[in-house]
Amino acid sequence: MEKFSPSRLKTYETCPRKYRFIYIDNLGPQFEKPRPELYLGNQIHAALRHFFETAPQERTLDLLHHLFRRAWASDGKRRETFADAAAEIPYGKRGLALLEQFFNQQDTRVIPYKLEEWVECPVDEKNALLGKIDRVDREPDGSLHLIDYKTGKAPSSLAYVQHDLQLPVYWLMAEATFGQPVSRISYLYLDRPQPITLQFGQAEIEAVRERVRKLIQAIESDQQFLPVSNPLCRYCDFQSICPLESRVSPQAAAAQDAEIEQAVQDLPF
Numbered sequence: 001m002e003k004f005s006p007s008r009l010k011t012y013e014t015c016p017r018k019y020r021f022i023y024i025d026n027l028g029p030q031f032e033k034p035r036p037e038l039y040l041g042n043q044i045h046a047a048l049r050h051f052f053e054t055a056p057q058e059r060t061l062d063l064l065h066h067l068f069r070r071a072w073a074s075d076g077k078r079r080e081t082f083a084d085a086a087a088e089i090p091y092g093k094r095g096l097a098l099l100e101q102f103f104n105q106q107d108t109r110v111i112p113y114k115l116e117e118w119v120e121c122p123v124d125e126k127n128a129l130l131g132k133i134d135r136v137d138r139e140p141d142g143s144l145h146l147i148d149y150k151t152g153k154a155p156s157s158l159a160y161v162q163h164d165l166q167l168p169v170y171w172l173m174a175e176a177t178f179g180q181p182v183s184r185i186s187y188l189y190l191d192r193p194q195p196i197t198l199q200f201g202q203a204e205i206e207a208v209r210e211r212v213r214k215l216i217q218a219i220e221s222d223q224q225f226l227p228v229s230n231p232l233c234r235y236c237d238f239q240s241i242c243p244l245e246s247r248v249s250p251q252a253a254a255a256q257d258a259e260i261e262q263a264v265q266d267l268p269f
Helices: 006-014 016-024 036-053 061-074 085-105 158-162 166-178 202-221 243-248 250-265
Strands: 002-004 114-122 127-138 144-150 182-189 196-198
Touching (some): 006 016, 006 202, 036 061, 036 085, 036 127, 061 085, 114 166, 144 166, 158 196
Parallel strands (some): 002 127
Antiparallel strands (some): 114 127
């Protein structure tokens, strides 16, 4: 079956052309640049996974920092991500600070039900959803609490999170994978004490299932994968080959305008 992750679906919703570059043309390895922010996030996730695999009585801040440093030092992408030690120091210190905030503000004695678990759910006879959940805790009533760690800044508006496809899709996949009800799902931003937690009713989850089905149908039937201008364009690794970028560059815009004016003069009316 074709597997669609929440990030893959979000990419198409944001810009179909970027989706094509990554998932159809496979241009990611050629154009995607190493990003220190992503490297930092990966090492924090690795440290927290190993931290919660440790017996609760052994969990200390020193251990958490050590696990972070081990993850950082052993990742093969370190050298291609940072030009030199001066470039990586701010990110390393940021990671240590975020983990210290996490340790001081969160329950570090909890015993998770699952850590970095793959979950999936069929959409139809040929497509499925696939993703990985950072942490799953079991609630006192036996239901599940899904937790996704975030190392960036929390959104200024809750509306952004409420309309994000990722959370309800993970809810859908988790219930299908574990065969147990989910009662809440959280974005846990490490720089703030309280997570952003949402709950979804069955009708909302079924609406998301239908939204996903229609979105996959749109992807399968798309013949053009047109680019869409959006606030993330300036961070996109594919700017140099994006037709939208070439259209809006000053030189291209001037040339195009001249062509249009000439076409206006040539009109038969």
